[in-house]
Amino acid sequence: MSTQRGRLTRAQRRALDTLLPAYELGAHPFPRQAPLGIEIGFGMGEALEQWALAQPDWNLLGIEIYPSGVGALLNRIAQAGTDNVRVAMDRAEVVLEEQLAAGSVREFRVLFPDPWPKKRHHKRRLLQPAFISMLAERLEPGGALYVATDWAPYAEWALENLSAEPLLMNASQGFSARDDRRLVTKFEARGQRLGHDIFDLCFTRRSETS
Numbered sequence: 001m002s003t004q005r006g007r008l009t010r011a012q013r014r015a016l017d018t019l020l021p022a023y024e025l026g027a028h029p030f031p032r033q034a035p036l037g038i039e040i041g042f043g044m045g046e047a048l049e050q051w052a053l054a055q056p057d058w059n060l061l062g063i064e065i066y067p068s069g070v071g072a073l074l075n076r077i078a079q080a081g082t083d084n085v086r087v088a089m090d091r092a093e094v095v096l097e098e099q100l101a102a103g104s105v106r107e108f109r110v111l112f113p114d115p116w117p118k119k120r121h122h123k124r125r126l127l128q129p130a131f132i133s134m135l136a137e138r139l140e141p142g143g144a145l146y147v148a149t150d151w152a153p154y155a156e157w158a159l160e161n162l163s164a165e166p167l168l169m170n171a172s173q174g175f176s177a178r179d180d181r182r183l184v185t186k187f188e189a190r191g192q193r194l195g196h197d198i199f200d201l202c203f204t205r206r207s208e209t210s
């Protein structure tokens, strides 16, 4: 199963054993009311740590299925001493379905989702129409969904799917300018090394469907 992927370092294993119980959303809800921001598929957690430091007055949730990444994020946030981050180690589809209320999220970030380039694997891509509907429904009116990818066919596919969701509105014409609030993630750096263009998308939740 995909959650078993990758080898854990000793520090990551220790973090999962000792820190995860203290940061897991299910066990420890946020201590205060605040805007909620969510990063889906945070990888090693560098962008989420930076987001937490930049917006200490927000509640932030990281969702990731990759145990090494969760362990790495836990070590980062414990070291940084931030108290505004929670983690869910599960598929985002499940976390949204089971743990997030409609209209409860101010901002989603999906940075460099797995591109699954082969046609027969497209069904594994994260930003499927049904998942986009779920994201849109969990956003507050006016809330935003940011996506970045270095895979041009994925960018076009995501733009098409996002544009087809009636609850969402494109904040730009087509692709957006780079969101400079985000630091260069591991996969963004990899895309740059390979000479790929980087595509940003930003959609906001409409107040009504009309």
Ligand SMILES: C[S@@+](CC[C@H](N)C(=O)[O-])C[C@H]1O[C@@H](n2cnc3c(N)ncnc32)[C@H](O)[C@@H]1O
Pocket: 040, 041, 042, 043, 044, 063, 064, 065, 066, 069, 090, 091, 092, 093, 111, 112, 113, 114, 115, 126, 185, 186, 187, 188
């Ligand atoms: C290509 S990596 C990008 C990681 C990071 N955002 C970056 O830019 O470096 C995609 C990440 O999404 C995670 N992922 C894939 N499907 C997921 C899902 N259904 N729910 C949560 N995370 C998922 C993977 O485990 C992986 O860490």
